[in-house]
Amino acid sequence: MTTSQPRLGVLGGSFDPPHTAHLAIASEACHALDLARVLFVPAAAPPHKGGGDRTPADVRLQMTSLAVDDDLRFTVSGIEIERGLVYTADTLRALTERYPDHGLVFILGSDSLLQLDTWHNPDELLSLGALGSVPDHRARHAAHGDLVVQHPRACGGAPAGALSRPAPG
DSSP: OOOOOOEEEEEEEOOSSOOHHHHHHHHHHHHHTTEEEEEEEEOSSOTTSOOSSOOOHHHHHHHHHHHHTTOTTEEEOOHHHHHOSOOHHHHHHHHHHHOTTSEEEEEEEHHHHHTGGGSSSHHHHHHSSEEEEEOHHHHHHOOOOOEEEEOTTOTTSOOSEEEOOOOOO
């Protein structure tokens, strides 16, 4: 008899600042994708965002830790801040080494999913875990509902499956 690995959600971002939409996305992903935990990974310097005025990384890491502190399903990793400018594929590779007994699910917004082919080494990224994509309106409204699941190799095609729950209220 084989048992499946627990699934670890990975939610990256600048978290400048972390807000309720981040928590709603993580909560919905936990439920819809049967995740054991969600790991929040603040970026050192996101390559797809302009330099601009950004809160220092150590402050964003501390703010993110405070934001998730009350939910046992959530934890924070400073892996990208510790390593400096890294790409998502590098982070996922390092996380597979740190969490060898977990299947990774990289959680990202639909806007990012549509740009995934512009990311550094997207093929490797797709080989390191599954993708969970939250519709763009989710980040703006922090509502619960549909969560689209992309098979690791389904990027650019139709979603492999869609999970949905009615929005509360």
